[in-house]
Amino acid sequence: MQIVILKDAASVAEYGANIFIEQVNKKADSVLGLATGSTPVALYQELIKANQSGQVSFAESISFNLDEYLGLDGSHQQSYRYFMNEQLFNHIDIKQENTHVPPGDAQNPVDACLEYESAMANKGGVDVQLLGIGRNGHIGFNEPSSGLRSRTRVKTLTKETIDDNARFFSEGEYQPHLSITMGIGTILEAKKIVLLATGENKADAVRDMVEGPLAAICPASALQLHQDAVIVIDEAAASKLAHGEFYKHIESENQKLQSYLAELASQAK
Numbered sequence: 001m002q003i004v005i006l007k008d009a010a011s012v013a014e015y016g017a018n019i020f021i022e023q024v025n026k027k028a029d030s031v032l033g034l035a036t037g038s039t040p041v042a043l044y045q046e047l048i049k050a051n052q053s054g055q056v057s058f059a060e061s062i063s064f065n066l067d068e069y070l071g072l073d074g075s076h077q078q079s080y081r082y083f084m085n086e087q088l089f090n091h092i093d094i095k096q097e098n099t100h101v102p103p104g105d106a107q108n109p110v111d112a113c114l115e116y117e118s119a120m121a122n123k124g125g126v127d128v129q130l131l132g133i134g135r136n137g138h139i140g141f142n143e144p145s146s147g148l149r150s151r152t153r154v155k156t157l158t159k160e161t162i163d164d165n166a167r168f169f170s171e172g173e174y175q176p177h178l179s180i181t182m183g184i185g186t187i188l189e190a191k192k193i194v195l196l197a198t199g200e201n202k203a204d205a206v207r208d209m210v211e212g213p214l215a216a217i218c219p220a221s222a223l224q225l226h227q228d229a230v231i232v233i234d235e236a237a238a239s240k241l242a243h244g245e246f247y248k249h250i251e252s253e254n255q256k257l258q259s260y261l262a263e264l265a266s267q268a269k
């Protein structure tokens, strides 16, 4: 895991956005794994700015979202399809038909999960996957105790997640307690993973993900197995790490190595 600790949420968003911009500029038809929730909103704003200023084009890009509420169709204001249209897709040049969110209104949700996996595989798999993390360590809607090799499937939400997300629903409004989510095994197949976390309320989950044992009780700890997972966090989210200073030291050494390699490459030209 590469642990990048930055001063605030704005720097986290900018750092994360640059990874996506570089990826798409390198490979126009990149397959992007996307997430919803509060954390990625600032990153999406950076992507919108970059797209509208001509720094990057998503015209050839393909996207697959992590998860969707089961029981909501895409026109429902609390659905993740609606969220993605509002927060990103409607403001950039991605083709709507190239964007995929699990179908929350599928008549047969079990078949829909298999079809979602096939659609991703047919596009060659995810190049870069964006993740947030729940206070309970979930990634996607893989709640604690999810199988570390699980695939896209119907998943029951914990009370904690339902309570955390209640802020998006108005009083008395139906709030789903089931979801379709990519599995942990599915997520781990992405070629690169970028997880963002900001704020003190994520500090326990970040500590367990980075320094805790690899365990289904903290689904995000599965990222310890990935060969290219970048954890981008602000100081508040990093505040419970036992080895924060060491991670900062590694990063500064890493940057020196990158500059050296860039210098070597420019000399070779």
Ligand code: F6R
Binding pocket: 034, 035, 036, 037, 038, 039, 040, 066, 067, 131, 132, 133, 134, 135, 138, 139, 140, 141
């Ligand atoms: C969203 C998702 C969730 C969120 C997590 C954090 O697609 O899969 O795992 O990333 O619940 O949510 P926020 O960013 O709202 O704290």
